[in-house]
Structure formats: C-alpha cells, structure tokens
Amino acid sequence: MTEPVSSEVFDQMSEPARKFFGHPAIGTVFRLVLAGVLLYAGGVKMTEPHGARDAINAYRLFPPSWAPLMGYALPALEIGLGLLLLVGLFVRISGLVTAVLMTFFVFGIASVWARGYSIDCGCFGGGGDISPHGRAVRYSQEIARDLMFTGMGVWLAIWPRTLLALEK
C-alpha cells in the first residue's frame, strides 16, 4: 500500500527532490486541503435544493433528466470523499477519485468556454449563467485551481502515507 514508487524518473531525481516527493508532511497538507475544499463545496451545494441541478444543466453536457439525480449525487460524493480524506481512510483511492472528479470539472469548464457560454461554474454552490464579461479570466482561474486540486489528488494516490491519518 505504501511502498515508494520506483521508476526511472524517480531514480534519476536529485536527493532533495526525492526527499520532497512523497513526503508525508506535504501529503498531509494536500489531504487536509482537499478535504476542506470537498466538504465546503459539497456542503454549499447541499443547502441549495435547485442549485446544484441548475448548475449541472448550465454546462449543457448531460440530458436535463439526469440533472436531479446528479444534483443530489455530486454533493454526496464530495462530502463522502471529504470525510475520508479528513480522517485519512482509503487515502489512495480517495485521492484517485478526487483527481478524476477534478479532471471532469476541468473538462466541463473548458467545454463551456470553448462553446462560448457564460456560466458560473457552480463549483462552490451557485451556478447557472452569468454575464459574459471577464469570463476568460474567470474560466482560466477555475481551470488552474481545479488542476491544482487534481495534482494534489494524484500525489495522494501515489504517496498515500500521511500524518494524522487513521490508516498507517
């Protein structure tokens, strides 16, 4: 479960880099940051009955009939992942699922951007269309942020050993 990843790339790394990558303290920070982000995002979506479903519809990627179920399932998934990461259980799989989820969000935002829609990503609740002004800046910030979270999830999937975790 926690054996270090050995690959040519890793072997060729300098000593400081090898100490940095996979360091449990860094993984702990990533784990807790992702837990906070997921719990917050899921919690906010939960408090808005129509909110998450309207935000999902705004992406215009799925048939409208899927939106109600997805509107309930997405925040539940986010909260479940957030709880697992918070206490440090199933860290490897949670990190992986978080990375996949964040990658979906990146594709979603990139796709509405490419199609010329102006929407609020609904990442932290809210969601729906907004005015077109300044959307390039906003979309690129959202994508950068979600890519950062993807990176943290990947890190935890590779090096799941962290401090302050239920699993050793």
Added chain:
Amino acid sequence: MAKENQGAKAARQAAAEARTAAAAAEKARERKIRIFGGIAVVLVMGALIAVPVMQGKNKTATVTNAVLPQGVTKDTYGVKIGSAWTAANPDSIPKLQIWEDFQCPACGQMEQSSGAKILELADAGKIRLEWRPTVFIDDKMVNENLAAGNPKSSRQATIGLGCAVDAGIAEKYHAAVFASQPATEGDGYSNDALLMAAQTAGLSGSAYDTFKSCFDKKTYDGWVTNSYNAFSAEGVSSTPTGILNGTELKGDTLFDPTALEAAVAAATK
C-alpha cells in the same frame, strides 16, 4: 555458555513473536477502522442523497389548481408579448422565448442592453415574444434575501408580473422592476419597490387597487411554482436564456441587440 545461548535465542524468539502478534493486532485494528469507517461514510452519503430526494419530491409538485394570468396557458406557463401571437399566420413569425429571474444580475444587464430592442421587435410584430419566468435565485440567495428583509423576492416580483399581465401593463412593469434591480445580488425587492414599479408602469386609482390586491393575495403563487418547475424540467436552468424557434441562442447574442436582430432576421422565413 550453551544455556546462555539458548536463553538469548528464546528471548529473541519471544520478542519476534511479540512483534508478529503486535503487527497482527495492528493489522486487525486497521481493518476494523477501515470497515467501520467505510460503512459510516457510505451511510452518510446514502442519507445525503435520500433526504433531499424525498424533500425534493414535495417541493417540485405541480400546483394543479393554479390560477393563470390572462393569456397564459398550461403548455409553457409563459407570458406572451406583442401582436405577432394573434397575427394571421403566427407560425411564420419567429418565436423568441426568454427565461429570466427578476433577481438575476445578468438578466438585468441583458434588459439594459437589449430590453428595448426586444420589445421593439415584439411590438412591431416581428417576433412572438414569450417571457418564461423562473425564481431559482430565491433558493440560491435564501440567506441574503432574508438578511435584506426581502425573502422570496423573485417569486413576489413574478407574482406581480402576473397581476401586471391582467392589468395590461406587463411590458412596463417588467421594465420598471428590472430598472429598480438592486446593485447587489441577494438584496432583493421590497414589496414597496415592486408596488412602486406598478405605479411607474402607469397604474393608479382602482386599477392600482386591483393590482395591489392581486399582489398581496399572491394570486399567482401557483403559476410561479409551475413555471419554475418547467424551468428545471426543460433543463434550461440558467438565466437569461434565449430560445429562438426552439434553438438556444449561443453565447452573447441575447446581450447584443444587433446580433439579436440579425438572428431574428435569419429565423424569419
């Protein structure tokens, strides 16, 4: 010597056994944590899905005995504006449906940039304009609306729109409400501000009294609920959204009067 060796060996063995036992205990402990932790998280997720699904069923029920404003029909619950609806051959005139929430800032901007052009096209009989009201921002801004003392602002403003339809001042009321939209999303409309919009739209005397009675009694509350449900059911779900002859307008068309007029011209056969 031999005895001593044997003793050390036994001690080592015992220590090794103890280590193995400790490792096994640790493994068992961790397995227990994983199983219980996993079950707990799955239960939480299940509850988080089940509870809102059950609540949501009640919330989105259609109001079967809803009173509808004049000219509004059950197929769309939209407000039809302009002369084109009663033209000799209405099907040849492009139909523009616009989903709006009175509290939506983007709708306010859209009204500022294109509102006059849209009404001009409708009044000239060049489009069949249909306003399709939604009130999703009431749900999105529950706390902000409450803090400002204007709960369910979009709903009350839309009830007013229904009353304004009956009074024959739908266009003016609609424009007056958007003109008085608060700068901060979530501040909402006070009832006084909405009644003022009706006066700005030209109502006075007994016509105003009729409007106010309709407004205070929330006569069209059920209509608003049904129109909001249609919003979610049709999956448009964001505002403002323009649908021209059944096709959603792309990008910024709705915000750009010139582009909008061109799209309407292109859709006119």
